[in-house]
Amino acid sequence: MSKLAWNYIVPIKMPADLKGVTPGKLPEELLRKIPTGGKLHWRAADAWNAMVAKAKADGLELKPTSAGDVYRTYESQLAGFKQRYVLEPIVGASTKTFEGKTWYLKKGMAMLATPGKSNHNLGIAIDVHSAGEAKRLTWLIENVKDFGFSWEVFPSEPWHLRLVTGDNPTPAVLAYMAANPQ
Numbered sequence: 598m599s600k601l602a603w604n605y606i607v608p609i610k611m612p613a614d615l616k617g618v619t620p621g622k623l624p625e626e627l628l629r630k631i632p633t634g635g636k637l638h639w640r641a642a643d644a645w646n647a648m649v650a651k652a653k654a655d656g657l658e659l660k661p662t663s664a665g666d667v668y669r670t671y672e673s674q675l676a677g678f679k680q681r682y683v684l685e686p687i688v689g690a691s692t693k694t695f696e697g698k699t700w701y702l703k704k705g706m707a708m709l710a711t712p713g714k715s716n717h718n719l720g721i722a723i724d725v726h727s728a729g730e731a732k733r734l735t736w737l738i739e740n741v742k743d744f745g746f747s748w749e750v751f752p753s754e755p756w757h758l759r760l761v762t763g764d765n766p767t768p769a770v771l772a773y774m775a776a777n778p779q
């Protein structure tokens with residue numbers, strides 16, 4: 598039970614090398630390509646690769662919803678934001694403030710963080726493909742803690758995981774790194 602309670606929403610500890618970095622403009626040396634597509638901050642990449650390996654050993658495929666749903670540049674977050682939000686008022690719509698203006702969420706679109714405000718812009722968030730499927734969600738609830746991930750909004754956004762362990766990889770991640778040196 599305590600493990601389940603931990604899993605849902607845990608505050609983020611940031612890797613020290615993200616200090617002073619502009620979200621969405623990470624230097625390449627902080628980013629690493631991940632085999633499942635896209636890039637992550639190297640700490641998140643280690644944790645994600647370790648978790649993917651454990652899932653595979655358990656007979657479950659884990660991958661991001663797309664290569665754009667791991668690290669996102671400022672420009673890609675901006676493009677996604679402008680696909681979903683408009684300046685023309687929409688009655689009853691959810692709103693966000695961006696660049697001093699109120700933006701309205703188009704009908705039928707999912708909410709998205711404003712550019713620079715998403716943990717995807719720091720390379721520590723991943724959207725997991727089909728995370729809401731019962732088998733996969735059960736696995737995630739039982740395992741994300743072991744790799745240093747937790748949710749940001751739960752249960753409404755079961756796909757959005759972020760690394761919360763900063764520069765202190767969990768024992769499972771350390772064991773994976775030792776067995777799979779970069």
Ligand SMILES: [Zn+2]
Pocket residue numbers: 717722723724756757758
């Ligand atoms: Zn996300």
